[in-house]
Amino acid sequence: MGPPFFSKEWAAAVGEALTAGPSPAARDAKLSEYWAFFDSIKADYPASWALGCRDLPGAPAPSYLFVQWCGGAVADCRIIGPDDPLEATYVLGMDYRDWQALHDGYDAQRTVMYRKILLEDGSLLEFFKTIYFFVEGLAVIGAVPTRF
Amino acid sequence: MTQAERESFMAIASGFHHGERQVEVELPVFMIGATEEEKLHIAAQIEDEARHTVFFDRFYREVVGMQGDDIMDILDASFPWVSETFVAPFGLLAYQADEVRRNPFDERARVRYGTTYFLWIEGVLALSVMKVTLSYARWRGFLPAYYTGFTATCRDESRHVQGGMRYLQQAVSKDPTMINEIHDTLRTILSVSGVISRRIYYEPLGWTDDEVRVLFFQQLRRKLNDVGIDLAPDIEDLLARVQPQLAGG
Numbered sequence: 194m195g196p197p198f199f200s201k202e203w204a205a206a207v208g209e210a211l212t213a214g215p216s217p218a219a220r221d222a223k224l225s226e227y228w229a230f231f232d233s234i235k236a237d238y239p240a241s242w243a244l245g246c247r248d249l250p251g252a253p254a255p256s257y258l259f260v261q262w263c264g265g266a267v268a269d270c271r272i273i274g275p276d277d278p279l280e281a282t283y284v285l286g287m288d289y290r291d292w293q294a295l296h297d298g299y300d301a302q303r304t305v306m307y308r309k310i311l312l313e314d315g316s317l318l319e320f321f322k323t324i325y326f327f328v329e330g331l332a333v334i335g336a337v338p339t340r341f
Numbered sequence: 342m343t344q345a346e347r348e349s350f351m352a353i354a355s356g357f358h359h360g361e362r363q364v365e366v367e368l369p370v371f372m373i374g375a376t377e378e379e380k381l382h383i384a385a386q387i388e389d390e391a392r393h394t395v396f397f398d399r400f401y402r403e404v405v406g407m408q409g410d411d412i413m414d415i416l417d418a419s420f421p422w423v424s425e426t427f428v429a430p431f432g433l434l435a436y437q438a439d440e441v442r443r444n445p446f447d448e449r450a451r452v453r454y455g456t457t458y459f460l461w462i463e464g465v466l467a468l469s470v471m472k473v474t475l476s477y478a479r480w481r482g483f484l485p486a487y488y489t490g491f492t493a494t495c496r497d498e499s500r501h502v503q504g505g506m507r508y509l510q511q512a513v514s515k516d517p518t519m520i521n522e523i524h525d526t527l528r529t530i531l532s533v534s535g536v537i538s539r540r541i542y543y544e545p546l547g548w549t550d551d552e553v554r555v556l557f558f559q560q561l562r563r564k565l566n567d568v569g570i571d572l573a574p575d576i577e578d579l580l581a582r583v584q585p586q587l588a589g590g
Contacts, residue, residue, distance in 0.1 A: 223425060227538040302425060305432040306363065312436055318453070318529040321433045325536065328428055 195338030198292065199249055199256055199272055203339050208270030210337045211260065215329050227325070234326040238262040242327075243273060243281035244334075245313070248289045255286060258334075283315035293341050301332035342483060345545040351405070352541045353474050355422035357467075358397040362416060363431045364462065365390035367438040371454060373445035382504045389497040396490050404487065425538035430462050430530060452512050452519045456526040459505020463498055464564040469556035471495050477546040506567035513568060520570050527576055535582035557583060 196202035214235065220228055243257040253275045261269035273279060287295075291309040295301065304310050305328055312320060320327070342350070368390060372383045398415050401407045407418040437454040444450055471491065478488040513519045543553055558580070565571065572580065 223538040224540065227425070227536055230536045300420070302428040302432070303420070305428055306435055308435050308439060311439055317433075317436055317440060318525055321429065321436070321529050322532045324429055324432055324533060325426065325538075328425075328432075 194340055196340065198296075198339045198341050199246055199252070199258065201272060203337065204258055204270050204272050206337050206339075207258065207334050208260070208267040210333050211270070211330055212266040213333075215333055216336070219329070219332070231326055231329055234323050235262075236265045238265075238323065238326065240282035240323075241269075241280075242330075243279055243284045244310070245284065245286035246289055246292055247286050250289065257281075257284070260330075281315075283320050284313045285310050286313050287311070295331065295335040296339060296341070298335075301328045301335060304331060342481075343545065345542065346477075346481075349542050349545045350474060350477065351419075351422045352424070353470060353546075354397070354400065355419045356424070356427065356470070358394075358401065358419050359416060359423050359427065360431065360462065360467065361390060361393040361397055362412075363434060364458065365394050367434050367458070370438050370442040370445065371451065371458070374441070374447070374451055379504075379508065386497075386501050386504070389501065393494050393497070396494060400487060400490075404484065424541070426533070426536055429533040430457060430466065433457050433529065434462060448512065448516070449519070449522050452509065452522040453526045455505055455509050455512070456523045457530065459502060460509060460523070460564050460568070461527070461530050463505060464502045465557055465560045467498050468495075468502065469553065469560050471498070472556060473543060473546055473548050473553065476548075480547055502564070503567075506564060509568045513570060523568070523570060524573055524576060527572070528579065531576060531579035531583060535579075554583070 196206065215228075215231075239262065241259065241261040243259050245255040245257045247255045249256050255275060257273040257279060259269065259271050259273045259281060260267055287304075287310040291299075291304065294309070295304055299309075305324070310331070365387065368383060368387050372380050372387075375383055394412065398412050401415050401419055402409075405419075407415055409415045409418060434454070434457045437450070437457055440450045441447070441454050471494075475488060475491060475495070478484045478491075509519075509523065513523070543550060561580070
């Protein structure tokens with residue numbers, strides 16, 4: 194259990210988890226050069242993500258988890274409602290059931306590859322230059338305890 | 342087969358197993374904005390890719406011994422052999438397919454999609470790496486049904502690549518600025534293709550990393566020659582850092 198999904202508390206926990214990065218177990222499962230690439234991206238990543246839930250129950254859709262990266266850490270992580278201004282480098286959207294599946298352990302790479310999460314706004318080619326960083330970030334978000 | 346041979350073979354075959362599925366499901370949107378002649382070719386290719394997906398499904402059931410109720414069960418079972426970096430070309434293709442779905446007559450988006458699908462995934466990755474398992478099966482005298490079926494698959498892929506290169510060549514011929522779309526797509530692909538998340542050993546199958554890398558370079562040069570374009574100097578630099586990715590279509 195954890196704070197409610199798409200709550201202020203959950204967003205704060207996500208921000209801390211993203212700043213901390215992948216777990217030691219996740220790091221052990223892949224080559225050090227992969228993580229060197231990941232760390233080099235993370236150190237200078239200047240972009241922001243708005244990760245949407247298109248059909249969040251009980252909320253006017255869509256709502257977004259806004260993540261601003263700066264200096265290798267998450268500088269801002271909060272929930273943006275449908276009436277708030279949506280300004281992010283990359284805006285992505287995913288259905289509630291797919292968010293739930295991600296938290297239940299569905300693979301983050303396949304979440305992208307199977308188009309469960311989709312880029313709605315932002316440069317596609319620039320986004321994919323840092324795709325491993327994004328996928329690992331998505332896996333970290335999926336591991337943050339939350340209540341659906 | 343030795344354990345090392347089996348592990349190397351599984352790593353490569355799993356890339357194809359998932360790659361065939363991906364190129365099958367991401368191709369239909371490309372047909373919307375195509376000419377009538379191209380639509381005939383694409384329709385036939387979708388059928389080919391579906392057969393390739395079934396071929397690998399049967400290989401994993403009947404040869405490897407995986408069990409499942411449906412195609413996705415077998416894909417789930419082979420996925421642990423797929424490298425984490427697989428998402429770069431195939432996630433890009435999925436997102437470019439979505440871009441084409443939203444704007445099916447956007448010729449620039451179609452050229453970017455075609456660069457990832459036909460030039461890189463089919464023309465470079467698939468046509469290079471398929472030689473590894475085929476030559477191994479022939480050299481060792483193993484897996485005769487795989488050899489026969491995958492040889493037929495490769496003939497299909499060669500035809501798809503020819504069609505794809507013709508499409509890109511005509512797109513550049515009609516509008517020379519389309520070369521920028523091809524170059525920009527290759528910049529993205531090559532900027533992440535030098536990264537590996539797990540070590541795949543080609544040696545048990547009779548190849549070295551350098552030999553596979555040479556195959557990549559040869560295929561890329563040939564495909565660029567077919568399209569009638571060169572690489573920009575900065576892309577040449579990126580190319581020098583590329584690792585052989587285990588994936589195909």
